[in-house]
Amino acid sequence: MLRTLRQRITITDIFIWIIGLAIAGVVIFGTIRTLEGGRYSGGAWLDLTIKGLALGGVYALIAMGYTMVYGILKMINFAHSEVFMSGPFTAVFIALGLSNSGFLNRQPIIGLIIITLVSAAVSMTIAILLERICYRPLRTAPRLVPLITAIGASFFLQYVFRGFYGSGSKGYPTIDILKGTWHIFGIEVFKIQLIVLASAIIMMLTLYAIVQWTKIGKAMRSVSEDKEAAELMGIDVDRVIVFTFGVGGASAGIAGILYVLLFPVVNFYMGFFPGIKAFTAAVLGGIGNVPGAFLGSIILGLLESVGPNLFLTGLGIPSPSQLKDAIAFIVLVLILIFRPTGILGERIAQDKA
Amino acid sequence: MEKKSDWVKLVKNGIIGGGLSVLLSVIGLVQAFESSYVISGVITMGQIFALSPILFECYLSVRKASTKNTLAALSVGGLVGFVGAAVLAIFVGISHVINIRNVLINVSPDLLSLLTFRLPMAIGLLVLLGVGVIIGVISAAVLSLPARFRNALTQAILYVILLGLFRDLIFTVIIRWGFVQYAFLWLYAQSGLSIPGAIFVFIVVGGLTYWRLGRVKKETPVKRTKQQQSIYQWGTRAIIAIVVLSLPLVLGSYFSEILDNVGIYVLMGLGLNIVVGFAGLLDLGYVAFYAIGAYTLGVLTTTEAVGLLHLSFWAAIPFALVVAVLSGIILGLPVLRMRGDYLAIVTLGFGEIIRILVLSDWLKPHLGGSEGVQQIAQPTIGSFVFGDQQRLYYVILAGILIAGFIAVRLKDSHLGRSWMALREDEDVAQAMGINKVATKLLAFAMGALFSGLGGVLFATKIGSVYPQSFSFIVSINILSLIIIGGMGSIPGVFIGGLALVGLPLLLSQFTDFRYLIYGAALVAMMLYRPEGLAPEARRRLELHEDRVEVPHEEPATVLKTPGELGGK
Numbered sequence: 001m002l003r004t005l006r007q008r009i010t011i012t013d014i015f016i017w018i019i020g021l022a023i024a025g026v027v028i029f030g031t032i033r034t035l036e037g038g039r040y041s042g043g044a045w046l047d048l049t050i051k052g053l054a055l056g057g058v059y060a061l062i063a064m065g066y067t068m069v070y071g072i073l074k075m076i077n078f079a080h081s082e083v084f085m086s087g088p089f090t091a092v093f094i095a096l097g098l099s100n101s102g103f104l105n106r107q108p109i110i111g112l113i114i115i116t117l118v119s120a121a122v123s124m125t126i127a128i129l130l131e132r133i134c135y136r137p138l139r140t141a142p143r144l145v146p147l148i149t150a151i152g153a154s155f156f157l158q159y160v161f162r163g164f165y166g167s168g169s170k171g172y173p174t175i176d177i178l179k180g181t182w183h184i185f186g187i188e189v190f191k192i193q194l195i196v197l198a199s200a201i202i203m204m205l206t207l208y209a210i211v212q213w214t215k216i217g218k219a220m221r222s223v224s225e226d227k228e229a230a231e232l233m234g235i236d237v238d239r240v241i242v243f244t245f246g247v248g249g250a251s252a253g254i255a256g257i258l259y260v261l262l263f264p265v266v267n268f269y270m271g272f273f274p275g276i277k278a279f280t281a282a283v284l285g286g287i288g289n290v291p292g293a294f295l296g297s298i299i300l301g302l303l304e305s306v307g308p309n310l311f312l313t314g315l316g317i318p319s320p321s322q323l324k325d326a327i328a329f330i331v332l333v334l335i336l337i338f339r340p341t342g343i344l345g346e347r348i349a350q351d352k353a
Numbered sequence: 354m355e356k357k358s359d360w361v362k363l364v365k366n367g368i369i370g371g372g373l374s375v376l377l378s379v380i381g382l383v384q385a386f387e388s389s390y391v392i393s394g395v396i397t398m399g400q401i402f403a404l405s406p407i408l409f410e411c412y413l414s415v416r417k418a419s420t421k422n423t424l425a426a427l428s429v430g431g432l433v434g435f436v437g438a439a440v441l442a443i444f445v446g447i448s449h450v451i452n453i454r455n456v457l458i459n460v461s462p463d464l465l466s467l468l469t470f471r472l473p474m475a476i477g478l479l480v481l482l483g484v485g486v487i488i489g490v491i492s493a494a495v496l497s498l499p500a501r502f503r504n505a506l507t508q509a510i511l512y513v514i515l516l517g518l519f520r521d522l523i524f525t526v527i528i529r530w531g532f533v534q535y536a537f538l539w540l541y542a543q544s545g546l547s548i549p550g551a552i553f554v555f556i557v558v559g560g561l562t563y564w565r566l567g568r569v570k571k572e573t574p575v576k577r578t579k580q581q582q583s584i585y586q587w588g589t590r591a592i593i594a595i596v597v598l599s600l601p602l603v604l605g606s607y608f609s610e611i612l613d614n615v616g617i618y619v620l621m622g623l624g625l626n627i628v629v630g631f632a633g634l635l636d637l638g639y640v641a642f643y644a645i646g647a648y649t650l651g652v653l654t655t656t657e658a659v660g661l662l663h664l665s666f667w668a669a670i671p672f673a674l675v676v677a678v679l680s681g682i683i684l685g686l687p688v689l690r691m692r693g694d695y696l697a698i699v700t701l702g703f704g705e706i707i708r709i710l711v712l713s714d715w716l717k718p719h720l721g722g723s724e725g726v727q728q729i730a731q732p733t734i735g736s737f738v739f740g741d742q743q744r745l746y747y748v749i750l751a752g753i754l755i756a757g758f759i760a761v762r763l764k765d766s767h768l769g770r771s772w773m774a775l776r777e778d779e780d781v782a783q784a785m786g787i788n789k790v791a792t793k794l795l796a797f798a799m800g801a802l803f804s805g806l807g808g809v810l811f812a813t814k815i816g817s818v819y820p821q822s823f824s825f826i827v828s829i830n831i832l833s834l835i836i837i838g839g840m841g842s843i844p845g846v847f848i849g850g851l852a853l854v855g856l857p858l859l860l861s862q863f864t865d866f867r868y869l870i871y872g873a874a875l876v877a878m879m880l881y882r883p884e885g886l887a888p889e890a891r892r893r894l895e896l897h898e899d900r901v902e903v904p905h906e907e908p909a910t911v912l913k914t915p916g917e918l919g920g921k
Contacts, residue, residue: 010790011790012686012689012790015686015687016686016687019687075694076694076697076698093455093456133876134876134880137880138879138880141879141883143693143694144633144635144693145879145883146879147635147693147694147697148635148832148836148875148879149875149876149879149880151637151829151832151872151875152833152871152872152873152874152875152876152878152879153872153875153876154872155829155868155869155871155872155875156869156872156873156875156876157872158868158872159380159865159866159868159869159872160376160380160869162380162865162869163379163380163381163382163459163865163866163869164379164380164456164457164458164459165456165457165458166458167865272825276698276701276702276705279698283695283698317715320715322709322712322713322714322715323709323710323713323715325705325709326705326706326709326710328702329702329703329705329706330702330706332698332699332702333687333699333702333703336688336691336695336699337687337690340690340691340695
């Protein structure tokens with residue numbers, strides 16, 4: 001018994017467990033020290049939590065693009081972060097125009113809807129073009145090939161948009177009615193964060209409904225199950241894939257507008273970190289799984305917002321929020337090592353990681 | 354050309370060509386090359402960029418139509434050219450009426466006047482349409498010429514463009530050579546080739562190519578004895594060695610710096626080629642080891658406060674390499690079980706973690722934060738300091754020689770073949786008795802070693818290290834160069850390095866478009882030539898075997914692909 005156990009455990013396993021335990025130790029020890037130190041009040045933690053939830057909602061919408069494409073094509077659409085960037089970066093001009101004419105503050109809801117639609121339309125177009133030009137001809141190619149294509153397309157798109165609109169950052173106009181806070185159950189909450197979270201949840205429910213209860217959603221699920229069989233059953237696989245990219249792109253465009261409501265600046269490289277984090281969230285929840293993407297995103301948003309302060313302040317690390325991007329990556333590495341199927345994913349990720 | 358669908362297809366090709374021309378104009382490529390004349394006073398590189406997509410589409414359409422009838426071919430070319438030019442003309446017209454510069458910053462009045470050949474708007478648009486038709490007809494006419502003549506013509510045009518484009522660079526070299534200057538002054542104008550110079554180059558290159566193409570057929574292979582052959586081989590090698598050794602002395606310090614940069618990238622490319630090309634592990638965090646190598650050298654040798662041991666360059670190198678290799682193994686261990694996409698993302702994450710840590714306030718007392726580490730030691734032998742770019746070239750060259758030797762020897766060794774076996778099929782390779790853990794870790798370690806060495810050389814070349822130098826884009830840079838050169842191919846690394854690192858440094862106008870071109874090149878290579886420019890023999894065979902095996906896999910898309918490239 002002992003002997004078989006010794007044979008089964010390799011140096012790799014031991015090493016991995018040491019890493020895992022070390023990180024768990026840091027997290028637990030840091031948390032205790034931070035809470036003992038009492039540098040933050042309960043209100044501060046609540047602020048961070050709500051901020052994290054709002055951020056998680058945005059990640060969830062981006063993660064939908066990754067997870068649906070992965071479900072169907074079994075590839076990571078690396079250029080999805082640029083799909084996310086293209087929408088708000090284009091819509092900023094509409095927003096500025098509406099803001100300068102005063103329309104945005106007179107009719108904020110109509111204004112926001114126009115901006116969101118423009119953003120969604122641009123992102124959707126980019127996503128569909130991407131599929132048509134870069135991925136469709138390579139569907140039967142070895143796995144590394146479409147991945148490299150995606151990386152290339154990602155850079156191409158970044159620098160095309162830089163060529164279009166310039167390399168500087170552009171500020172989004174603020175909308176008066178979204179400023180300030182609301183009091184809910186005696187808690188002071190930023191209006192924007194709550195609105196972003198609510199919109200993200202509504203969008204996620206819509207997407208879930210599309211996948212679960214419409215005809216095209218059924219087709220999507222069957223294509224992700226077995227492409228050949230779906231084709232034999234009379235499903236137009238190309239159309240389903242285009243639809244998937246379109247929906248994923250549109251949701252990334254909407255996520256882009258929500259993102260700039262939280263951080264009102266756009267530039268051509270804004271997609272990189274949200275893109276990677278949304279991908280992390282998709283993996284965390286179980287890639288290919290729609291509710292999983294939402295769950296993973298919320299967890300990641302919370303970790304990113306609360307985590308640095310909670311885990312690292314107690315260890316005496318100065319300005320811990322500088323390390324928040326590193327936390328997202330560490331989560332990604334850990335989840336891929338210890339549970340590559342993600343929290344909810346079982347079937348799809350099993351043979352892929 | 355009787356069927357209606359053919360017409361639709363031609364119009365579509367024209368629209369794609371015109372759309373691409375509009376894209377190149379809108380992103381600013383056309384205007385960036387506006388003032389660089391290829392032939393002085395006649396044509397600028399900007400105009401060539403604006404019109405080349407249309408020309409390309411015409412060429413493709415005519416070739417695909419493959420009609421024997423010259424008149425039909427000419428009309429196909431003319432139609433596609435007209436449609437392409439019309440798209441461009443519509444864009445110019447609209448932008449002339451509506452000011453869209455607030456949104457698309459590159460659509461300036463200057464660009465519009467450039468696209469209408471500096472003529473008044475209405476006349477300019479008509480001329481543009483005419484030029485489109487002429488381009489189409491010419492491309493059709495060239496295609497109907499005999500192959501020998503056609504090749505000579507294209508070669509001649511290519512040389513005229515290249516020589517015109519690189520005028521300033523050629524000037525900086527030739528100015529050192531005294532009497533050759535006069536020839537230079539005759540060939541060139543203030544910007545680009547002079548008109549007689551262009552004609553001269555055209556005739557000489559065209560004539561030579563024509564003559565050479567005719568000669569090749571008659572020539573019988575010269576039979577050499579074994580001894581002669583080996584003399585011949587060693588002679589070639591000696592010449593190459595002399596050329597390589599004398600390059601920085603002949604070309605001066607400006608080119609030496611470019612060569613140094615190319616050299617560092619080639620060195621790292623050789624390492625990544627082992628990881629990605631041989632072992633098939635897509636590592637996107639390669640920059641991490643580069644940073645680790647550079648920072649270790651920096652911290653160990655600097656005279657600043659963050660410095661630790663104040664070692665000399667040579668004494669610090671082993672430490673830097675050991676640290677890089679160790680971190681390669683540390684990265685390698687947890688990712689052993691991952692394949693493909695996940696591995697790519699995790700390694701990317703590793704690279705970013707390193708950069709974030711280096712930038713953070715937390716490690717600032719040790720690594721200098723965003724101010725980095727300055728005062729890094731330079732290599733010395735006795736009292737000889739490899740201080741300037743020309744001398745440093747030899748240190749980098751030595752590094753490349755060592756790395757290249759290791760890579761060449763490893764490739765066909767037991768280890769190299771294990772790597773390739775793992776790349777092709779992990780499970781089968783393991784079943785054949787290959788130790789997956791050790792083999793993969795060795796690949797990561799070798800890659801990290803070369804990358805760390807690249808970092809060391811980079812640090813000593815710049816004299817200081819900053820976190821900004823180690824962004825994700827460096828990894829992409831190296832990845833692009835080995836993919837363009839051909840994954841797994843060692844000559845490919847050199848070709849890729851010269852093309853991707855050297856060319857953008859030579860043409861300053863390209864700076865802003867460098868990564869745009871990388872991206873497009875990666876996509877285009879994967880779509881049309883996945884084996885790379887200088888492919889490894891085995892991989893080329895594999896890829897072609899694929900094509901032979903599955904001819905029924907959507908042949909339509911394979912034929913359509915040139916048009917698809919146009920779509921973006």
